[in-house]
Amino acid sequence: MKIDFSLNGKKVSIDTLPEKRLIDVIREDFGLMTTKNACYSGECGSCTVQLEGRIVPACQIPIFTVRAKRIVTIEGFMGTEKYLDIINAFNDIKCIPCPFCFTGKILAVDSLIDNHRTPDTSDIMALLSDHSCSCTSVSKFIEGVRMAYHNREFRGELLK
Amino acid sequence: MLDTHKNKRFICDYYSPGMIIIKIIRAEVPGGIISGISMPELPADVGIIGFEDIPAEKDLHVFSRSMPLLCDGNIKYEGEPVLLLYGKDEKELDILASEIRIDYETDYTLASMETYTEEQVDRELKYSRGKPDRNFAKAHKIIEETYSTSSQHHYDLEPQGAAAMINEAGGVDITSATQWPFNVRDNVSECLGIPKKKVNIDVPAMGKTHSGKLWYAGLLACYAAIVTWKTNEPSFCLIPKTDSILYTPGRAASIIRHKTGIDENGKILCRSIDISIDSGACPMLSEEVINRICFSAAGVYMTPALEITARSIRTNNPPSGAFNGMGFHQSFFAGECHANSLAAAAGLGPLEWRKMNTARKHINLPIGWESRKPIQLDKLLDTVAEMSDYKRKHAAYSLSAKMQNDFSGKKRGIGISVCCQGNGFMGKVEENEKYTVSARLDTDGSLSLFTSAVPENFQTASLWRDIAGGILEINPDDVRIETVNTSLVPDSGPSLFSRNITIITQLIEKCCNAIKKSRFRLPLPIEVKRSYRLPRTNGWDPESFSGNPFPIVSWGAAVVETETDPITLETSIRGVWLAADCGKIMNIELAKAEIESEIFRSVISSTMKPPAVKYARLGIPLTPVQPQNPFAVRIEFLSSRENKPGGIGELPDSLIPAALSEALSMGLNIKLADLPSTSESLFRQLEHISNTQETELED
Incomplete structure (x- = not known):
């Protein structure tokens, strides 16, 4: 499935499985490794990203739900x-x-x-x-x- | 600069596409013999490794102890690694792993710690001083109680793992999230059967470990090394967080029985203490734990006659390991809770009783150890009592607690405790070891520190920079702590927070002082090396319980105040006050911050249910959460007669559980004897009291 969204202020597109977790997309497909992943169950807070300004655990977000949304990771936030x-x-x-x-x-x-x-x-x-x-x-x-x-x-x- | 997270690569960041991924296939029963393994048909690019496939040494070694790298046919605990399944496609591996079936003959299980048999006793220590039998005979009162503490996990956030690749020398380069890189190197070299110089261990950035990555990291490093050795390709092994919580070494559970005789005034005449600790299936560090638990079992109280029997017991639980205090936590919880019962039996307040019975300056601790520096326990207790307004609150809450049937309003309680902390290992395990740090002052005026000690946190690294900068009068930003890599840094031993503060900090000081002396006589660069070896004479002898156990001992006292809803049993902490005498304090702000974070951790672990396989299988969260309500924390340091820095991080874990338990017990007029103190344990105690009262009424 092709999914378009905004990542750290840039429009990006990815062709992947719809259920793939946002954290895996961020780390594996976009190489943004400063966002961490520890528990894979939304409890530890290490994979926190901003989705439309709200903080969410990226390990609990299937990638299809971020279509046309704004995602900011720590990499995009650094330097601001x-x-x-x-x-x-x-x-x-x-x-x-x-x-x-x-x-x-x-x-x-x-x-x-x-x-x-x-x-x-x-x-x-x-x-x-x-x-x-x-x-x-x-x-x-x-x-x-x-x-x-x-x-x-x-x-x-x-x-x- | 604080951007400590910038450009940091943790072990989880070392995976790159194309690497071989390792899945650990674990035993699903706590004990038994493997009768057969059925495997699905494996694709050509997928492989499997069992015990017999390990190239050379099949055991992992830690000091003089060992455990099999993979199950040798006898299952010792649920979750024991049996096979390594490896390949490049993680999803494919998951499917294949689910199709592997291990058959067991499950008649081989050990009894629990409560009902152990003699064959399960791994090590037993007995100590006796004075004439306990005679003193028990003349005691005014004898109080007997049993306390238990459960196993605890470190809850370090960062996952455990390792990566491996073949190096140019024909050996292996390992990236391992470990607190003990040279132990990892030695184990990898032995399991592959290659010289140590061909194995290179690189330590990546690490989050706070809480001693959770002391020796277990070696196991994962060996797995990665074995797979890479077999396939000639880079491999990566990262264990899921749930596996880490359930199966990696945690704090040993304990059952401690105290029997104490006191005279008419409440002074201790004699004590008999029986200790059992659950060392799990493979007692890797239980020798150290049992030594430390014996040292601290009778607390800091003068005891004319004493007998201690302590044993570590093999069970079908995962191996227990290093954790803050390594035994001090368990023994101070039991000892300090028992002290409150002794105070009550003597008709004294807990503070009054403690001050009457604590060891005075230069008087030996019950165990026979003589402090070389004056002990300020009275002053510590007075300080913490004054900080917390203990006397007034204790009197008020005692009165309120007597109104048992009053369910209007929340019930407050207050508890006090006192303890000591030994820094470094105390057993004979380290007697042949030599630990080294080196430093080099370069031509540009910058200083490089070389040590395999992994700073537990940014604060420790900052402290080392400040000290080195201060001695050599250079900017701390010009002090570099070199990356921990076994081919570049000397062996500085296992990294524990207290050890880093005491031994490593002193070695850094010595190196810098040596450079300072020669910097205007010799041309730059100047490189010096300083080593530490445990004293061969007068070191601690666990057989005779004599000698000097630690390079330095820290002391502490704490008060905890709680508030509990008598109907919902919801509990909150109102405040924690802690006073410490821990030698020379290098940076008060950093020391306070460290103690405060450990206080919060200790409160969480003292009130949180231990992890269990059944919870994980039900999908119940296993990670701890911070207390929702903040509480006041105040910390004071006494000016110390000791001019060396002592450890501080373990004091809260030895002080808070007992003080918290006492505060909760006082508020609800019950007696808690188990750790953790969950709302369930409060309910069970209240239920027990209610049943007892009903029986009495019926009678």
Whole structure:
């Protein structure tokens, strides 16, 4: 089946089995290996991508459902100002999640701070509960998300 | 810079089309003898490997222990690898794997840990000091209790795997997600029957391991090596997450029986402790676990007379392995929960009783070990009690708990515990090993560190850079930690977080200090090497229980406060307070962050059901989730008399379970004796109390 969709801002097309998982398409067909896969059951958060601005576990998305949709992976998100808001915030407070889980967490944080006026602690805890890697200090992570929010607010991005 | 995920290749990224994929065919019964294997017709590009096809050594070795790389005909546990099916088309392999039928004669099973037979005892240690029988005879009260802890998985997020290819030297290059690359190299060289120098182990980027990739990685590396050796093509072996959780080595389950005699004032007179640990089918590290569990069994309390019997038992469970503390977790859970019962029997508060019985400075621990540095247990307990307002809360919650039939409002409880952490291995397993780190100051002023120790996290790597940069007065960004590759770095031994902090950090310091001394006398580049060997004299002797077990011991105390709904039994943590004396702290912020993340992990593992095959088969999620509600965490470090850095990461796992269990028990006026403390175990305890009360009323 031929499926057209937008991947990291570019229109792409793929001829594949309709039930193939989005994570496999991203990694195998497009070679975007920074998006990770660990559990294949939608629980661990390592394969998080943005689908139409919403975060989803790519291992639970059959490729036919993304027809004509916008997908953003960590590769497409890296280098954007939004990405720097988050990276700089976590860097400043020396909160360093393990590199395996952080890619998924970054996209989830972006979605959180875009969709909440001021993300409160329970919002951030809910985010963390979708990412089962317990590699980092929770209070530092909360602080990092808040600082990322302030970085974005400072740039005026949230007012748009 | 933080972009630690940029350009990182993890083991799961090493697959490329055209590589041979390896599927592990596992045993479906926990014990038995293979009576036959029926295979489908295999296409020409698909192959299969069994025990007899292994080219040379058929066992995996870890220190002095070994286990078969593939099942030798006798099934030892459910999920034991029996065959390796390999080919290039994963879907085809899945279909073929489902058509392979293994027949078993299933009359060969071992008893469980609860009902073990003498033949199942792998190792037994007995220790006795003083005259326990005489002291029991004169004890004012004798309290006997049994505690149990279940097996636990590390829940490291990243999958386990290995990739292999033939190298130019006619050997193999292996990429292995391992914490112990030289052990992997030795095992691969032995199983292929080729010299070690022809085997090269490269360690890719790794997520946080929680000690889950210590020795099991060697098994997968051998599989990839064997297939590549046979086919002459690159191969890739990655095990599914569910298999990893169910079948790779986790923390050993335990049953610990405490019998303690106390005098009229509540002081310990004598203790008798009986310990059984489930070492699973292949006791690879159980010697170390049993040594450590004995060391910590009587806790940090003065005990005039003591007897300990500890045994590791072979069962039909997957092999148990390294996990934070390696035995300390189990023994401190039982010992600290028992301490609360002793306090209650003496009519004292848990804090008061602990302060009365804890080892004073320079007094030996019950096991016979004499601390070379003063022990500040009183101060630790006072600090953590003050931080948490323990005394007031304990008094208030004790009063509230007495109103058993009051179901209005949530029930709060508070628990306290105290422990120590040994850093590095303590048994004789390492006595002939020598671990090395080298450093090179280059002409451009940058420093390269060479070690096979894999930093557990970015913080450890950052700490090493900061220390090296500080000593040599160079920018930490100019300190490079070279990629772990066995042909480029010296053997620095197995990488455990506490070991990295203590032994490896000291070696890095020594290397940098040596460079500092000679940097203005010798031309650049200057390269130095420093090694560590366990002391041959006065090392720990597990037979006589004497000597120095660890290069450094850290100490800690913690308080946990909980709130439980008495109707739904839904529990939340209100706060955790932890005080530690862990030697020289290199970076307080990083140390606090590390302890905090371990506190959260410990809370999760203390309240989460252990994984079981039956849950996996039902499709029930096996991965843990973070607590939905945040809780306050406060950590304090005491100024230490020890000038070396000590480990910190294992303290929460030894402290939190007992304090949490006590807090839950207090809130609901029950006595929890099993770990994990799930809502189901709370319900069973309440049910038991209710049945007992009904029987009493009927009588």
